[in-house]
Amino acid sequence: MAGGGSSDVAESSLSCARCGKPANLQCPKCVELKLPREGAAFCTQDCFKASWSSHKSVHAKAKFSAPGSGNTDGPLGSDDWLYCLKKGQARTPKLPNFEWTGTLRPYPISKKRLVPNQIDQPDWAIDIKTSEQIGRMRETCRIGREVLDAAARAIRPGVTTDEIDAVVHEATIAAVQSGQLIGLSVNMPQDSSGKNVAFEDIHLLSIITFSPSLAARRSVNEVICHGIPDARKLEDGDIVNVDVSVYYKGVHGDLNETFFVGNVDEASQKLVQCTYECLEKAISIVKPGVRFREVGEVISRHASMSGLSVAKSYCGHGIGELFHCAPNIPHYARNKAVGVMKAGQTFSIEPMINSGVWRDRMWPDGWTDVTADGKRSAQFEHTLLVTETGVEVLTARLPTSPNVFPWLKS
Missing domain, CATH: 3.90.230.10 (Creatinase/methionine aminopeptidase superfamily)
Known part of the structure; x- marks a missing residue:
């Protein structure tokens, strides 16, 4: 359930992440993860519940970027692992926990590019025998x-x-x-x-x-x-x-x-x-x-x-x-x-x-x-x-x- 904020002044300046009305409730998980209040405030419990399915993805990204997760602050986040997570067999894929050896991080991978049929293919391609x-x-x-x-x-x-x-x-x-x-x-x-x-x-x-x-x-x-x-x-x-x-x-x-x-x-x-x-x-x-x-x-x-x-x-x-x-x-x-x-x-x-x-x-x-x-x-x-x-x-x-x-x- 969404909980009360710690400052009436701060709360009055927040808008509901779902409907845009003035908000005085905040997602308790966002508070725990110390996430920015913008986008985590809600006017009522009903708005909070209606937004939960999409809002909870913010928590996953935050966990991946948190200290000790192996990730660093910057433009990269859990979205960069989506190509990896989609390969998993679990219904709810687990975020990877990997200690990066350098500053390089994975980015999304594009779709497979197709080679026209009229172009000769290498010997590992399936061939049609004469x-x-x-x-x-x-x-x-x-x-x-x-x-x-x-x-x-x-x-x-x-x-x-x-x-x-x-x-x-x-x-x-x-x-x-x-x-x-x-x-x-x-x-x-x-x-x-x-x-x-x-x-x-x-x-x-x-x-x-x-x-x-x-x-x-x-x-x-x-x-x-x-x-x-x-x-x-x-x-x-x-x-x-x-x-x-x-x-x-x-x-x-x-x-x-x-x-x-x-x-x-x-x-x-x-x-x-x-x-x-x-x-x-x-x-x-x-x-x-x-x-x-x-x-x-x-x-x-x-x-x-x-x-x-x-x-x-x-x-x-x-x-x-x-x-x-x-x-x-x-x-x-x-x-x-x-x-x-x-x-x-x-x-x-x-x-x-x-x-x-x-x-x-x-x-x-x-x-x-x-x-x-x-x-x-x-x-x-x-x-x-x-x-x-x-x-x-x-x-x-x-x-x-x-x-x-x-x-x-x-």
């Missing part, structure tokens, strides 16, 4: 499929993931017989083109001087992604994700599947099948005009119905002459992905579904990512082309692909 590029991607993705199928045939208890990596390497070389092909995987650190960067504790293949080509070793059981092939033998009951990425004729192809090793428990079977279904349902909505953010909604809905969670640290991505480029495609619900699908775009969708919590943790090797609770995770991935009427799965299974998934046999 028919010639699409033809090369079809060829590259088919090679990737054949290589992944070769790995699937080699998976059984007692085989090391390093041995599976050797199978992938030989299948890749045989498929192309070209020195310009690089068999690689997202399990290795890469440069901007997707080529693997030397990793000092990883065996380097002498033929093509890049690191191993397959993400199998630690993509076992609780590994979400980025496992490194090694001498661990696959055990009966394991699940293992094999991720193959092929670079051929200047373009990339990317796909992966999660396989059963021997006799797998029912919970793991349901996890792998649900992950497969999540990818299939996401692919089913791909067509021109669909928002990229809808992919995550579809995947999350299906996973949650089975009591499973969606890993959030990794996403699908644009692919072509660059291995990772726009768009980013999150797999979880209520994501902030921007843009809509257009004919000629190529990208991957690769949901990682966990039995327990969605949170992840990195191993000390700085690359292997595992579930935070140690429960199992599965993943499937395809490289896709948006067509005029829908979608083409460039890494689709072939008639010769091994029949390893029980739900496909029926």
Whole structure:
């Protein structure tokens, strides 16, 4: 409630902040903050109450500018933080409390400036593939499929993931017989083109001087992604994700599947099948005009119905002459992905579904990512082309692909 002023003379010279009539009441909060009386005086309690919704913003600005708030007197105030506060998720954003290191303060940021469509955009912009590029991607993705199928045939208890990596390497070389092909995987650190960067504790293949080509070793059981092939033998009951990425004729192809090793428990079977279904349902909505953010909604809905969670640290991505480029495609619900699908775009969708919590943790090797609770995770991935009427799965299974998934046999 508005309170009385301390001086009858001062009060008589004040005007109501709402109606302009002579005022003798003052906002108690303004008095507490020692704010100027002009603009804080009211003629009646009714005027004070009617003005409260707009008047209280004065208090917030005063708190931000008060000693100890980190701000200094001058033309800057809380308005300069509005661009920051609007980003907050709280219904009533909190003012920042920051100790400025110098005299510089943030000012309001203007709206994003648009570049005309006729101007060439940099390589991180979403590009529309030409028919010639699409033809090369079809060829590259088919090679990737054949290589992944070769790995699937080699998976059984007692085989090391390093041995599976050797199978992938030989299948890749045989498929192309070209020195310009690089068999690689997202399990290795890469440069901007997707080529693997030397990793000092990883065996380097002498033929093509890049690191191993397959993400199998630690993509076992609780590994979400980025496992490194090694001498661990696959055990009966394991699940293992094999991720193959092929670079051929200047373009990339990317796909992966999660396989059963021997006799797998029912919970793991349901996890792998649900992950497969999540990818299939996401692919089913791909067509021109669909928002990229809808992919995550579809995947999350299906996973949650089975009591499973969606890993959030990794996403699908644009692919072509660059291995990772726009768009980013999150797999979880209520994501902030921007843009809509257009004919000629190529990208991957690769949901990682966990039995327990969605949170992840990195191993000390700085690359292997595992579930935070140690429960199992599965993943499937395809490289896709948006067509005029829908979608083409460039890494689709072939008639010769091994029949390893029980739900496909029926």
